[in-house]
Amino acid sequence: MKSNKFSKIMVIGFSGSGKSTISKMISNTLNIPVLYLDKVHWLENWVENDKESECKIVSDFLENNDSWVIDGNYSHMSYNKRLESADLIIFMNFNRFNCLFRAFKRLFENRGKTRESMADNCVEKVDFEFIKWILWDSRQKSQTNNYKYALENYRDKVIIIKNQKEYDDFIDNFKVKYQAF
Template sequence: MKIAIIGYSGSGKSTLANFLGQHYNCEVLHLDKIHFTSNWQERTVDEMTDDISTFMLQSDWIIEGNYSACLYEERMREADCIVYFNFNRVNCLYRAFRRYLTYRGKTRPSMAEGCNEKFDFAFVKWILLDGRSQKNVTKFKVVVKKYPDKTIVLKNQKQLNNYMKKVKKLL
């Protein structure tokens, strides 16, 4: 099983990826974890692409995150299932703030070591505005249109809960 999880920041992609990884006994790659090094230093696209390419050689994988410059189309094409989190911005902001309260002063498991959780103006702006640019919205719409038979769109917590219940029943 190969699963790509995409969508807006703060929507719950990492949480679902961990759930699916445990459920299917499958390794998870959190792209934030390979995008950053300690203290929020960014790695190059080439470095990330090398890591993703190697990870994708496995027969089963779960890749969580967007990073369209890093084998995005290849990930979507090779995935057996694409889960697209299309939660509204206010919900994402609330979830990100709740995550901040949980991990304040610490590094969350889906982030690179030494990147303590933060909730600053730039991140709030990303969740509410920049991350929802026309380019990003279009990128997600293209995936849904190009891969309708293998894409699951989740718009709220109720749909996410139902999806997780359905997955639990499959095995």
């Protein structure tokens, strides 16, 4: 087996950029657990979890796993601890229109289903609130400051993926480098 340089990987970025897909690929390739923060935040049927429970789930996951992939932003869920602990931080920085396109593509691929990265009975949807989040709200300074903080303070372990070609190249290279013989 090839040596594994990365054992703790944090995937952050804009909704619809492919965070969950790349997190699952990394988890499968390295055979390490993945935690989807959307699955922590959302309870069954799109009910939001309380912040105290969310923080406990993430803290327990960090404490009980030597290796991990954590998919998602959610700054109140041990964000700084995740940044400090991570060996690699992947920032999915796709433009807003690409994210919207990918969200609709995901909707059609998962029509009537709940993705693995979501809580039970959170059937895939794209509504006005989510479109607004992708195009405007998630791009506001109050939201992007966390990305800026990660880039400024942990630049030596950040990889930025800005488009589909970079995404595909990262996946191909990662699989070649880290899959077992």
